[in-house]
């Protein structure tokens with residue numbers, strides 16, 4: 558029996574970056590029986606990670622950290638998309654102040670998720686490119702539904718994944734696999750992802766994926782929570798510290814890169830391609 562506690566009612570959905578409406582972009586439901594929180598992204602059509610969704614994700618993660626949940630499961634309300642990654646509209650012809658806030662928020666959200674003290678798992682119930690893959694690989698365990706794709710495809714867009722994207726990827730894949738996949742901008746099918754170890758299990762539905770995430774989190778039931786979380790944090794400390802130390806440089810590097818005319822041109826062409834494809838469907 559699930560008592561649905563919507564802990565995070567969030568505001569300011571912006572499918573257009575100038576417009577804000579009172580829609581919740583993330584919800585957190587804590588299961589009374591298991592004590593595990595399910596954090597659901599809800600920004601149609603593709604859970605594009607814009608400033609507001611990133612803010613909501615961060616406050617939901619904080620909420621879960623603060624409410625003594627036994628674990629966090631990240632998933633999506635869409636039946637076909639986990640997250641399409643960063644909202645390209647945030648990076649294409651960007652507003653000067655907003656893009657700073659956007660990247661800073663992305664850093665904060667990653668630090669909170671990758672460094673979370675509670676056990677984390679992703680129920681990947683749809684496509685999960687780029688920033689979507691970053692969120693999934695920031696969790697400790699991944700269960701994915703068949704017939705979708707996951708990966709860091711940045712080079713396909715003519716952009717370069719920052720070091721901390723690579724750190725998350727490398728926490729899951731061996732260096733050789735990670736390097737090759739990133740250089741290729743490779744998207745893995747569910748089956749390929751399982752084979753290479755990018756995901757831990759497959760499931761036939763979102764519900765089954767969540768059950769498997771619950772079972773993973775359950776493996777810690779008899780482990781001392783403080784010892785577990787300190788151990789996790791020691792494993793991740795170097796990656797977290799590196800970004801903490803370089804946050805300002807990382808921001809300036811991103812701004813410099815994204816504002817290059819060639820990068821802007823590439824993003825424009827990519828967006829146009831996405832829009833044409835969407836119209837054809």
Ligand SMILES: CCCC/C=C/CC(=O)SCCNC(=O)CCNC(=O)[C@H](O)C(C)(C)COP(=O)(O)OP(=O)(O)OC[C@H]1O[C@@H](n2cnc3c(N)ncnc32)[C@H](O)[C@@H]1OP(=O)(O)O
Nearest residue numbers: 605641642643644645646684686687688716717831832835
């Ligand atoms: C510069 C330093 C490093 C920066 C790091 C960046 C990391 C990133 O995350 S970059 C973003 C990379 N993401 C992608 O490449 C994903 C692109 N999207 C897709 O491949 C597909 O949309 C999908 C597989 C996720 C879903 O396919 P589906 O057929 O269901 O939906 P579509 O018809 O393609 O899309 C619907 C709608 O959404 C728009 N859209 C899709 N993805 C994005 C996005 N990432 N940002 C902004 N908008 C996106 C798409 O254009 C359609 O819009 P319209 O309905 O208005 O045409």
